[in-house]
Structures are given as structure tokens and as C-alpha cells.
Amino acid sequence: MKKEIRPGGTISKRISPVYLACDTSESMLENGKIAELNNCMREGCAMIRKLEEENPTIEIQINVLSFNTKACWVVQNKPVQDFVWPDLEAKSGGLTNVGDAFEYLEMAMKSPDMPERGYPPLICLITDGYATDSYKPSLDAFLSTNWGHKSIRQAIGIGKDADMSVLTKFINNSEIKPIQVNSPEQLAQAIRFVSTVVLKKASVPNVGTTPTEQTPVVEVDPSDDVW
Amino acid sequence: MKIKHSIARSLRGVSHSRSGLPNQDSILLQANGSHYMVAAVADGHGSSNCHRSNTGSRFACELFAEIVKDAPSFSSYDEAKLYSESIPALFINQWKSRVENDLVVLPYASHEVNESNSENRYISYGCTFLGCYIDSKYAVFLQIGDGDMFASFSNGEVKYLVTGDERLYGNTTTSMCLPDSEKDFRVSVIDLGNDNIPEIIILATDGLGQSYARDSELFKWGSDLKDIYLSDGGIETIETNLANWLDEVSSNASGDDISMVIISIENKKAEQINKDSNELQTVLSKEERTIKGFFSFLKSKKNKHIEINN
Numbered sequence: 001m002k003k004e005i006r007p008g009g010t011i012s013k014r015i016s017p018v019y020l021a022c023d024t025s026e027s028m029l030e031n032g033k034i035a036e037l038n039n040c041m042r043e044g045c046a047m048i049r050k051l052e053e054e055n056p057t058i059e060i061q062i063n064v065l066s067f068n069t070k071a072c073w074v075v076q077n078k079p080v081q082d083f084v085w086p087d088l089e090a091k092s093g094g095l096t097n098v099g100d101a102f103e104y105l106e107m108a109m110k111s112p113d114m115p116e117r118g119y120p121p122l123i124c125l126i127t128d129g130y131a132t133d134s135y136k137p138s139l140d141a142f143l144s145t146n147w148g149h150k151s152i153r154q155a156i157g158i159g160k161d162a163d164m165s166v167l168t169k170f171i172n173n174s175e176i177k178p179i180q181v182n183s184p185e186q187l188a189q190a191i192r193f194v195s196t197v198v199l200k201k202a203s204v205p206n207v208g209t210t211p212t213e214q215t216p217v218v219e220v221d222p223s224d225d226v227w
Numbered sequence: 228m229k230i231k232h233s234i235a236r237s238l239r240g241v242s243h244s245r246s247g248l249p250n251q252d253s254i255l256l257q258a259n260g261s262h263y264m265v266a267a268v269a270d271g272h273g274s275s276n277c278h279r280s281n282t283g284s285r286f287a288c289e290l291f292a293e294i295v296k297d298a299p300s301f302s303s304y305d306e307a308k309l310y311s312e313s314i315p316a317l318f319i320n321q322w323k324s325r326v327e328n329d330l331v332v333l334p335y336a337s338h339e340v341n342e343s344n345s346e347n348r349y350i351s352y353g354c355t356f357l358g359c360y361i362d363s364k365y366a367v368f369l370q371i372g373d374g375d376m377f378a379s380f381s382n383g384e385v386k387y388l389v390t391g392d393e394r395l396y397g398n399t400t401t402s403m404c405l406p407d408s409e410k411d412f413r414v415s416v417i418d419l420g421n422d423n424i425p426e427i428i429i430l431a432t433d434g435l436g437q438s439y440a441r442d443s444e445l446f447k448w449g450s451d452l453k454d455i456y457l458s459d460g461g462i463e464t465i466e467t468n469l470a471n472w473l474d475e476v477s478s479n480a481s482g483d484d485i486s487m488v489i490i491s492i493e494n495k496k497a498e499q500i501n502k503d504s505n506e507l508q509t510v511l512s513k514e515e516r517t518i519k520g521f522f523s524f525l526k527s528k529k530n531k532h533i534e535i536n537n
Contacts (some may be wrong), residue, residue, distance in 0.1 A: 005464070006472045007451035009444030011480040014437050057242060057482035115440040120397040150396050202397065 013059040015118035021065040023127035028090035044195035067101035068094025099135030109145040128158035159227030182225040228419040229493040242482035252486040255288035266488040267358035270432035276343040283352030295360040307365040315412035353404035373433040378425030379449030389413035428490040434483030
């Protein structure tokens, strides 16, 4: 049968959008945090690529949001197979205006580019500090969008200075706790967890409720703490 | 109302072929003459916790047909609505009883018992369900869980036949197997005596809808099938190719099982309007010819007059 007479519009693999919102404030320059984040993200993205290869019916699209005093998109809607992690640079004097990041995420969730029939977005927020702006109205606006509300959210707090309460409010799900990491090894472990277990759970058949993932057990040896 | 054509096809998705899983969908199409039809598709969840879901989906289709075969002849829309709203409780009750009976004959082996079916013994049989019952005056639609039930209407619009459910997104779905599932049904009734009726009705498990990024792409099935039905040899084209089309969609996109029922309904009112319109056109054409003839007669007289004057 001739392909052109098949009824229906353009078919496509199911889109699984991934949003990585990364803090690039000045404090990320301390103790090599931004360099470690870039290293771990490179490894994480390779795992996401592998996950897609193992599941040929999904297309994972990567979005990277960098935020300091201002937020900006570094990458948008990039198929993971074509994606190379762009090394992020922390900005001297840059603040941690996480509210600005929430505004960008809100706009993305409302964008006509969001597939109506895709998987819920996986959004991971990574920061090492305290919010330096009044983020709550922006967070509420983001969470009130259709896809923001349905998204699967995870957060990683780098170091002891990270404000875990902001991350908890971002996740907005009592069953999921933000992950606190105090060393490059723990950061790698957390990103591995998000790139595999959380993403996989967002894209496998499930009955009844949205899958929730427990925070991974991070082996803590205080002598290893760097941050 | 008259049912002009109906067809059902179900195929195993490539992802299930790869993993060795059977087709988890079930499908049913029963007609009695051209004024009565029952159609159903059900999609077994197929996950490791739902290892008997192909059986559960079969039970759902069979029971729905058994229930609606006793449906009364509705004398009003309200009567049809009342009846349709009574189906979910009865349906779920009977489906769960059928599962109980199956478990008596074939209890879970020790390796089949898991945390999920220890808490809820129906979960291994879990499925979604989409069904419709059409008599000469009314069409009743019921759906629980994901999948798509939509139609191309007489006015050219393509739309869903039941309301949406905010809880269905990604891989999350309501299911026959969950507690209080009778409350999760979405039900609608359409009066087929209206001018604007569903002319091409499509019921499909979610393997179809998951292959499209947007509703508008999926809805083209409705408008395209309407065009194919209107073309010469349309029914034959659909019967010959539907399985190939579904296979192509599954193979290149969702990878999931796809089951589809298509029902083509004759809209007598619309066809009468078309017929009247054609007849009017014929009358107008005759009148036009008469008027044209009259003017050419006048013209010839005028020319003659001019000629005389000259």
C-alpha cells in the first residue's frame, strides 16, 4: 500500500522532555563545583542517550537552563542523540535568582512546542545556594501550569549552604526529597540517579498514579565532604 | 440512521514482539442488521504486575457486549443517558466477578504473587476500556483509562466522543482494576436524529494516540477515513489496508499494540439535504437554461430590429 494514503497526520515517537536547570551563580566557582557539575552532566547525558537507545519508541529532548542573576536557555528541545553537554560557566558576581529560572520554566511549560501527547517533563533543579530573589510567586505560577503540575521534579542541593527548603517547595511532593550532595562522587551518583532511574520511571507503563521515586541512599563519609 | 460499514483490527506492537509478550489488547464488534452495533476495544496494561491483562481485556469486551445486548429501546435522550450511566457499576461488578471466577480456576502461582496483586487481586488483570452501543436512534459511548474515541461529524468537525480526564498523561491511567473504578468512567450519549451526527466513529487503544504528538495529527484519521469512504472502492481500500496502516504506525512510532474499530454511519438527514440540494441544482440549471434561451431569443429579436432599422 502506498504510504501517502495512510490516514492520520504525521506520526512521531513519543517525546520525553528533560529540563536541567543549573545554578551558575558566583558561588558555583568555589571548590570546583561548576567544573564537577559539567563533568557529571556529561556522564549523565551519555546515560540518557543509552536509555533512549534501549527504548526506540521514545525521543528524549534535552533543555538546559542556566541561571544566576538572570536565567537563560543554553539548549532547547535538542534530541539527546544530537546533544553534547555545553560546558556551563559560573558568573562572577552572579546571584542565585531561582525565581527567574522558575519564570523561564513556566514559559516553557506553556509553550506551544510542548507535545500534547508526550511524556510528562522531567525537571531537575541543581543549586548550591540560597535564593536571592522572591521566588515564590514564580514557583507558584510554574506549578500551576498544566505540564508544570504534571512534571516529574527532582532537585539536587550542592553543599551544606544549599537551601533545601526551596528545593523541597520546588518538588512539591511529600514522597520525594531533594538530594543533598557534599562531594563530586555524591553529585555524580545523584545525577546518575536522575538520568536513569527517575527518567526511566517517567517513561514506563504505570497504572493508577504518577510514579514516585525515593531519594537514593547516598553513602556519606564526612571525611570525603568537599562542599 | 443506518450503519454503512464497520471494521475491527488488532495487532501486536513491535515492542511486545521484541519482548515476547502477547498482544494485550482485545477487540469486539457485533452487529445485528444495520441498526444495532456493539463495539469495544480494551488494552491490558501488560506490565510485569499485570501479567494476566490480556485475559482482563478480553473479559471486558465480552461482558460489555453481554450487558448491552439487553438494552431497552430508548424512547428519549434522557432515557438513553440514564441507561448509559447505569452501565459502569454493573460492568465493573461483573468484570470483577469474572476475574474472581478465573482466579478460582487458575489461582496465582507462588511466582505470580507480588506486592501489587497481594493488595489488589484484580491488578494482574488490569486494562483500560472503550466501548460503544449504537441503536437506530442513539449512540452510547463509555471509556475508562487512556485510548481515544473520536468521530468525524456531519459538519466536518472531528472531536472526542467523551470528555477528557486530567489524570491521564504520560503512562498514568485509570483502570478497570482499581478501587471504585466505576466512578472513573466517562460516558456520553448522542441523538442520531440530530442533523450533526458522528459519521465516522473511531475507537482505538492508546498505541495509536501515542504515535502522534498532537490531537490534530490523530484527528486526521477521522477526516481522511471520511474521504476514503466517499471515494470509489473506499470500503475495499480500508479493509485491505487497515492492518498494514496500523502496523506502519506502531512500527515507526509508539511500538505498542494497536486495536481499532471504525464505524461508518449514514446520516440520512445530511444525505436528504444533499439530495434536495442536487435536485434544486438541477431545477436551477433548467431554469437557467430557460432564461438563457429567453435572452438569446430577445437578442435575436433585437438584432433583427437593428437590422430592420438599418
